[in-house]
Amino acid sequence: MNGFSRWLRATRTAIVVPVVLALLVAAFLVVGGDTRTLTASFDRATAVYPGTEVRVMGVRIGEVTALVPDGNSVRVEMEYDAEYQLPAGARAAVVTPTLVADRYVQVFPAYAGGPEMPDGGDIPLDRTQTPIELDRMFSSLDDLATTLGPKEGETSGALDGLLSAGAAALDGNGALGSETIRNLSAAAETFAANRGPLFETVRDLAQITDTLAANDSTVEAFVQELAAVSEQFAGEREELEQVLASLADVLGSVEGFVGENREALSTDVELLTSLIERVDRQKEAVGLVVQKGPLALGNLAVAFEPTTGTFGSRLQIAPGIQFRPDQFLCQTLLNAGFPAFLCDVVTGLLEPLIPAAAPGTDLVDQVPPGGTTAPAPGASPDPLTPPPAALPGLDGPLSLLELLGGGPR
Incomplete structure (x- = not known):
């Protein structure tokens, strides 16, 4: 029995010791190792x-x-x-x-x-x-002291000169210096109170700087072109001086003219203002003229008869009622009871201005339905179309410019 107990204790020891060591190693690795x-x-x-x-x-x-x-x-x-x-x-x-x-x-x-x-x-x-x-701090201080101190062979240095100049500038100006400091303090407070807009301005300037940096090549080209222009101006400075001198003379003359005619110019400006106001009030009519004017001039050119040098147009009394001028005047005279020979006179007068009718037609045939006027009692029913005749002394067709100028060539 005692032998078995010793064997059991030995076996437990052999098993527990390795397990404990393994746990310790694992804990060391996980926790602190x-x-x-x-x-x-x-x-x-x-x-x-x-x-x-x-x-x-x-x-x-x-x-x-x-x-x-x-x-x-x-x-x-x-x-x-x-x-x-x-x-x-x-x-x-x-x-x-x-x-x-x-x-x-x-x-x-x-x-x-x-x-x-x-x-x-x-x-x-x-x-x-x-x-x-x-x-390094001591070395920097030594360099600063050497720079501000007197040089070899001199009794005073830059710092001494600065202090002497400052003392001379502030001598007797204590009140002014105090006022300056107070103003600077007020300016600093103003900047502090408006730091939002100020910083916004700085940010905007930063954006402008970034934009210029992003377009560095464009800015460089602009600077080069500006330098070229400056060089050109420098080369032509004498001509520019002459131009500026002439311009100064002209401005002096203009100033004198304006001074002498101040009242007249004032009146002219008022009239011009009134004219512009009237044109502005009639801008729709002006627009219509500008829009329809080319069409009217085109129609005028088309209506011109180069063979006779006349305008082949008809007078429109009302929609659907059109007469040639000679027929209209003759019919009006007959309706009023004038003798028929007056029609011959009117026809002879208007003959150079009326285009010839087409062969086989007369004036009555050219009048649209409903556009005729009944003749007066005793009036001749014969058509009053005069025979075509050329203008005296006309060797060829008239141009529109010659026609508007008046008279034959």
Whole structure:
């Protein structure tokens, strides 16, 4: 029995110990043994060494493992606990708490949700910062003092001259300086009160600048053309001077003319204004004339008879009633009781202006139905169409210009 108990205890020990060790190793790997890597590029890494702490909001999460020169920057390799998360757009800075304390790498901001920095992530140079070194600050101050101080062989420098000039300018002008400062303060308050429109103006100017930058080639061509025009003007400056001098003389003459005829010009301007107002009131009629005028002139040209030098048109008394002038006048005379021989006289007078009728027709045949007038009692029913005859001295057809000018050629 005792032997069996010892064997059972030995067997339990052999089984439990490996299981416990396996659980411990697994817990170490899952809970505290996993780490992540991160790299960041700095323009310099003074006083940063392997083992330098990596912090988030002042809490240590890892350390620097290596520093590798990389062209004009230094690549700092870091390792941190995997239980900490970093944002995908994280930034890094080398921080110097005091002049004698060790530096550390601060990663910021703290993770608050969203995309996460992956394992092996990289922070580029434009998202890193380094402190100003004290020796570089002293060197810059020394350069500034040397620049402002007196040069070799001189007793005063630029700073001394500036202070002397400032003292001379402000001597006795304290009240004016105080007023200037108050005005500047009021101007600053005005700008602050109107910062919305001011910033809007700045944004508009930025858009204009962007547009000019996007059209750089066009702007460059415009500048070149403007330079060419300027060169041309420079080459013709004497001619331009003469033109400007002549223009000045003309303007002087115009000024004198206007001064002498001020009342007449005022009256003419008033009349012109009245005329323009009348034309404006009759703009529909003017538009109709402009629209129908070409058609009327075309009809006038078509109505001209070049063979006889006359207008072959008929007088329209009413719609559907048309007469030739000689027939109309003769019929009117007969209806009024005048002797018939007057028709011969009228016909003879109008003969050069009336186109000849077509063969086999007379004036009555050319009158549309309902357009005739009954003859007076005792009047001759014979047609009054005169025989066609050419104008005296007419060797050929008249032109429209000659006809409107009046008289035969």
